[in-house]
Amino acid sequence: MCHGGWCFEEITERLRGHGHRVVPLTLTGVGERSHLRHAGANLDTHIEDVTAVLSAENIHDAVLVGHSYGGMVITGAADRAPDRVKSLIYVDAMVPGNGESCWDLASEQEHRWYLDVVESGDAIRPLPFFDPRATSHPLASVLQPLRLAGDLAHIRDRTYVYAAGWATPSPFTAAYERLRADPGWTTHALAGGHNLMRDAPAELLRILLEAADLGTGARQHADPVR
Structure with a gap:
């Protein structure tokens, strides 16, 4: 939220150095695409x-x-383009089911943030400690429920990377604990804050390389905090 593909710059360059094609995306209405916010950007827009x-x-x-x-x-993109997606990696992220919105999965702390909207009422203000390039984020995108056509059974590999170094209680702990008990998921816990691409880039890079290079479907659980 509020950021652009540029927040993955270091990870992007390292992955490219290993020979991978990487396409970092900035979502409509955010970052350098903030001028498109008033077109009514929502979750469907971002999936598209x-x-x-x-x-x-x-x-x-x-x-x-x-x-x-x-x-x-x-999650929505994998559902709508099943013939183009092999694996999903959630980096301290929401893992929604059909009919769930970002609001549904967020904590009360996040709810208070989401309600801090700009004067026009259609976007969430970036938090003070965000990257100076961050912009307001379309409110509709966190309120709109995700609609899935299937169960994502076509996805061969699913990975969850949990940030164990939150200064406050993490809103993602419940999801991580649930997924680490699921044999269909590979889980990792890293000793960093929410922005693991900044706090633990080397460890995150290793996980991304494993997911991209192996693709074997073998499940592993690497939960100890690093």
């Missing part, structure tokens, strides 16, 4: 941001990586 790139760039066997709110987006 991803599926449109997959189609236009003729991408298949994609590994979609979603951070925080981005978990909503990659």
